[in-house]
Amino acid sequence: MSVxxxxxxxxxxxxxxxxxxxxxxxxxxxxxxxxxAIVTNNFVGRTIGKPYDLLNQTNVVRQGIDLLSSGxxxxxxKII
Amino acid sequence: MSIMKNANFxxxxxxxxxxxxxxxxxxxxxxxxxxxxxxxxxxxxxxFTVFLEKLLNVIVDDIDxxxxxxxxELIFNSQIKGYLPKTNNxxxxxxxxxxxxxxxxxxxxxxxxxxxxxxFCTDNDPIEPKGMTQEDAIKKxxxxxxxxxxxxxxxxxxxxxxLSIRHPGYDIRAAQQDPNVVFPYEILKxxxxxxxFGSYTNNFYSFVGASQQSAIIKTHAPKWAEMLKSYNxxxxxxxxx
Numbered sequence: 001m002s003v004x005x006x007x008x009x010x011x012x013x014x015x016x017x018x019x020x021x022x023x024x025x026x027x028x029x030x031x032x033x034x035x036x037a038i039v040t041n042n043f044v045g046r047t048i049g050k051p052y053d054l055l056n057q058t059n060v061v062r063q064g065i066d067l068l069s070s071g072x073x074x075x076x077x078k079i080i
Numbered sequence: 081m082s083i084m085k086n087a088n089f090x091x092x093x094x095x096x097x098x099x100x101x102x103x104x105x106x107x108x109x110x111x112x113x114x115x116x117x118x119x120x121x122x123x124x125x126x127x128f129t130v131f132l133e134k135l136l137n138v139i140v141d142d143i144d145x146x147x148x149x150x151x152x153e154l155i156f157n158s159q160i161k162g163y164l165p166k167t168n169n170x171x172x173x174x175x176x177x178x179x180x181x182x183x184x185x186x187x188x189x190x191x192x193x194x195x196x197x198x199x200f201c202t203d204n205d206p207i208e209p210k211g212m213t214q215e216d217a218i219k220k221x222x223x224x225x226x227x228x229x230x231x232x233x234x235x236x237x238x239x240x241x242x243l244s245i246r247h248p249g250y251d252i253r254a255a256q257q258d259p260n261v262v263f264p265y266e267i268l269k270x271x272x273x274x275x276x277f278g279s280y281t282n283n284f285y286s287f288v289g290a291s292q293q294s295a296i297i298k299t300h301a302p303k304w305a306e307m308l309k310s311y312n313x314x315x316x317x318x319x320x321x
Contacts, residue, residue, distance in 0.1 A: 006296060010180075011178035017315065017318055022320070027163075031174070043156065046254045047197075
C-alpha cells in the first residue's frame with residue numbers, strides 16, 4: 001500500500017512512476033488506481049524474482065522501464 | 081474447534097486450539113513472515129486446516145516426483161488468497177488516478193529507484209535505535225505501523241556486502257541473499273549499460289513500507305518528490321515488498 005501512495009503523490013507532483021507488485025497484492029492496483037504497474041508471479045518478498053535469477057530479474061525491470069514509454073493511458077498494468 | 085495436546089515445554093502438557101495454532105503464525109509464538117497470512121483474518125479456520133491437509137499430501141506427491149512445482153503452486157495460490165481482503169478497505173480506495181505523462185524518450189531520461197523493502201547501508205542505519213535487528217523490528221511491528229517512514233539513501237555504487245535488510249512485515253531471507261529481489265539496483269545499472277535509458281541518480285532509496293500511511297501521503301512522499309525533482313528525475317521505479 002505504501003508504494004501505491006508514493007506513486008500517487010509522485011504522479012500528482014510531476015514525476016512518472018512504475019510500481020512493481022507481486023500477484024498477492026494485485027487487488028491494491030485497482031483499489032488505489034495505480035498509474036502504471038508490473039505484476040509478477042513471485043512470492044511476497046521476492047517481487048523482482050528469485051535470488052540471483054539475473055535473467056528473470058532483468059526481464060521484470062526491463063518491462064517496467066518499457067511500460068514508462070508504452071503505458072500511455074492511466075492504469076497501465078502488465079502482468080508477467 | 082478441537083483441542084490439541086502439546087508437551088514440548090519442559091514436559092508440561094498444555095492444550096491448544098486450532099484457532100490458537102493458526103493465530104500463532106501471525107506475530108505469535110510461531111511467527112513466520114512467509115506464512116503469516118495463514119494466521120490472518122482472511123483465512124478461516126476451516127481454510128487453514130484444509131491447507132495443512134493439502135500441504136502434507138502435496139509434499140508427498142512432490143517428493144515422489146522429486147519436483148516441487150505443485151507445492152509452489154499450492155503455496156503461491158494460498159498466499160494470494162491470504163492477502164486478498166474479504167472486505168474492501170474503503171479508507172484507501174480511490175476513484176481517480178494521478179498521472180504524469182512520460183513525455184521524454186527513455187534515452188534522454190533520468191531514473192531513480194525506491195524500494196519499500198527496508199534496505200539500508202549497513203554503516204548508515206537510518207532508524208533508531210542503532211543496531212535494531214530483524215527480530216527486534218518484528219516485535220515492534222505496531223510501532224512501525226504508527227511511525228513515519230525513514231528514507232535510506234543508498235549510493236548507486238554500493239556493494240551488496242554493505243547492504244542490510246530489516247523489515248517487520250515480510251520474510252527477508254531472499255533479500256538477504258540477493259537484495260535485487262526487492263531493490264533491483266544492479267539490474268537497473270546493467271540496463272543502463274545497455275543504453276536502455278539515459279542516466280540514474282547518485283543515490284537509490286528504500287524505506288520500510290510498514291509505516292504510517294498518512295505520514296507517507298501528507299508529508300514524506302511530497303518531500304521525496306521535491307528532492308527527486310531537484311535532481312531532474314523523470315521517472316521512479318517503485319518496488320513493493
